[in-house]
Amino acid sequence: MARIIDPKNVISLMLSDEMDTPSQIRSFLFHFRIDQFIRLRSLTLMNVEDDDLNEFQKHIIKYSLTTFSMSPRYYGIDNIRSSLSSIISHNDLRKFQLQGNNDILSEIQWPISCRLEHVIICYECNWNKVYSILSHLSHLQKLVLKDVYWNRFDDTIVTHSDITQSSYLTSLLLNLTSEITMDNVESFLSHVPRLTHLRLIGQKPLTDPLLFDGSRWENFIQTKLSLLNKFEFWFTRYAINNQDYTTIEPLIVPFRTSFWLEFKHWFVKCDYEYNRKFHLYSIPIFQDKFYYTHPETTIQHSALNNVDNNTTIIVNTHRLSVELSRMIDENIRQKTNPKTNYLFRNVTELTLMIDRKWPIGSIEHLSTIVNLSNLQALHLNFRCECKFAVSLDIEMNTLFKRAWNLRSIQISCHDSQRIKLVTLNAISLKLPRHIKRLDTDITYVDDAKIILERAEHLSSVTFRHCDEYNFTDKIIEWLSLLERDVVCEKLFNDLLLSSDFLFHDGYSVPKVKCLHEYIDKFSLIDPLQIFGLHPNADNNIFNKST
Numbered sequence: 001m002a003r004i005i006d007p008k009n010v011i012s013l014m015l016s017d018e019m020d021t022p023s024q025i026r027s028f029l030f031h032f033r034i035d036q037f038i039r040l041r042s043l044t045l046m047n048v049e050d051d052d053l054n055e056f057q058k059h060i061i062k063y064s065l066t067t068f069s070m071s072p073r074y075y076g077i078d079n080i081r082s083s084l085s086s087i088i089s090h091n092d093l094r095k096f097q098l099q100g101n102n103d104i105l106s107e108i109q110w111p112i113s114c115r116l117e118h119v120i121i122c123y124e125c126n127w128n129k130v131y132s133i134l135s136h137l138s139h140l141q142k143l144v145l146k147d148v149y150w151n152r153f154d155d156t157i158v159t160h161s162d163i164t165q166s167s168y169l170t171s172l173l174l175n176l177t178s179e180i181t182m183d184n185v186e187s188f189l190s191h192v193p194r195l196t197h198l199r200l201i202g203q204k205p206l207t208d209p210l211l212f213d214g215s216r217w218e219n220f221i222q223t224k225l226s227l228l229n230k231f232e233f234w235f236t237r238y239a240i241n242n243q244d245y246t247t248i249e250p251l252i253v254p255f256r257t258s259f260w261l262e263f264k265h266w267f268v269k270c271d272y273e274y275n276r277k278f279h280l281y282s283i284p285i286f287q288d289k290f291y292y293t294h295p296e297t298t299i300q301h302s303a304l305n306n307v308d309n310n311t312t313i314i315v316n317t318h319r320l321s322v323e324l325s326r327m328i329d330e331n332i333r334q335k336t337n338p339k340t341n342y343l344f345r346n347v348t349e350l351t352l353m354i355d356r357k358w359p360i361g362s363i364e365h366l367s368t369i370v371n372l373s374n375l376q377a378l379h380l381n382f383r384c385e386c387k388f389a390v391s392l393d394i395e396m397n398t399l400f401k402r403a404w405n406l407r408s409i410q411i412s413c414h415d416s417q418r419i420k421l422v423t424l425n426a427i428s429l430k431l432p433r434h435i436k437r438l439d440t441d442i443t444y445v446d447d448a449k450i451i452l453e454r455a456e457h458l459s460s461v462t463f464r465h466c467d468e469y470n471f472t473d474k475i476i477e478w479l480s481l482l483e484r485d486v487v488c489e490k491l492f493n494d495l496l497l498s499s500d501f502l503f504h505d506g507y508s509v510p511k512v513k514c515l516h517e518y519i520d521k522f523s524l525i526d527p528l529q530i531f532g533l534h535p536n537a538d539n540n541i542f543n544k545s546t
Helices: 025-029 051-058 078-087 102-107 127-136 153-159 180-187 214-224 246-256 258-263 325-335 362-371 392-402 417-426 446-453 471-479 527-531
Strands: 014-015 043-049 067-072 095-098 118-125 142-149 170-174 197-202 229-238 265-275 277-283 289-292 299-305 310-314 318-322 341-344 347-352 377-382 408-410 437-441 460-464 484-489 496-497 539-545
Touching: 014 347, 025 051, 043 051, 051 067, 051 078, 051 417, 067 078, 118 408, 127 142, 170 539, 180 214, 214 246, 214 258, 246 258, 246 265, 246 277, 265 341, 289 341, 310 377, 318 325, 318 377, 325 347, 325 362, 362 392, 377 417, 392 417, 417 446, 446 460, 446 471, 471 484
Parallel strands: 014 043, 043 067, 067 095, 095 118, 118 142, 142 170, 170 197, 197 229, 289 318, 310 341, 318 347, 347 377, 377 408, 408 437, 437 460, 496 539
Antiparallel strands: 229 277, 265 277, 265 299, 460 496, 484 539
16 A cells, blocks of 8 residues: 555545554554655544654644544553644644543643634543633634533632633534533533534433423523524433323423424424433434333333424434344334334444344334444344244345445354354354454354354454363464464453454564564564554454465
């Protein structure tokens, strides 16, 4: 690639040292000169080390970089703070995304001259940090905080009572992970009067009843957020007693005014679950993760603020978990007693939780509520022995044909030898070529060999719960007879194989060796750093086909 790619033509670059692409950043730095990427506009560095980030930082000032995203490793972060502060001071930078350590976020120096317009923080962020961001980023237009906790809220309000109003911020998206009151919300939002888009997603049950008061929200929005045209929210609270479900209708009535339905066209629904929880939320639903037909989320009563209580609800989520048999049971009930229909259009990560049965037509029905063409990762979680009402081969063939963008599949069998055998023959040995990563429970070496022989298109394979004696040694001995370069390090019980692997300095691994033989050669590099090992990975093999 280094020989055929002209760096001057590259405008976007994404590098990752995560488990599936170990040592990619260091390999890139060895083969390319950063200063030649003169047209680079977007840079993403995942699981980056401080030294590597510093190397990029030295040259970023020369680019007209507009977008920068990063997540650091969880050690060696001291130098990252200074490098990061330097990067975000770049005059052309407009969008910044950070996934990672809270200590880094605390130490970032937000320069007054910073011209960032779009900031995304995918880590816990307290009230002080929120105010710090708003105080220093005067050009900020969109702020997304994925994990906000509001400790010492009242003290913070007093401390920052003189903060100037943010004149540019028009979009604010917050995931709230701790208690908050309506007074807190109003105090905060009073500083951002030009909002046109507001999203408040409560991840935990809340206690303040005023958050569920449609009249209070209507009055506040009319007086303080008059420009708001998109309001998305999800609030949960516990019922006071077993009869509290009767409050659903009075709760939804204030959301049926002309302000909500005619002027703003905002639709709101309230659900009461059998575990004595209320959910009050806007439609369509926006959630990072969504559990469909979970045993703890059976809806007993619901009410919508418009006349059609059976409307199809769009759920915008990238990660979806589905109780397979309960989904089918729910579908049967819907035919006799129609209630809420859900539609999931943007799911990229799907977990199917399978208990005692795999009902007939499961994948066919799943495809009617989930857009499988967007699916990238699938986890089949067999939580106990399962009876199949239809051949699993047929079901998976249907899924693979419709999920043509699927790249990764994980299979958990929970020590069931029968399920391991069924999934081996119906899934692991019949993977289509667009699947690149397999993670599966396995017991026998011969089964692992068959998988590796038949699925040469796989770039990463993880075998879990390898209980057979000398499992790793037997696999290494077998691989040494093949035309593949392999290096192995045994840590715990799992076995990871990854193809197309090169050391950071360009040396390929000469035939099957153990990692300790290379430690002297790479004495300055942590072995875990070299291979980007996942903390739960136990026996790890990386191979490069010749």
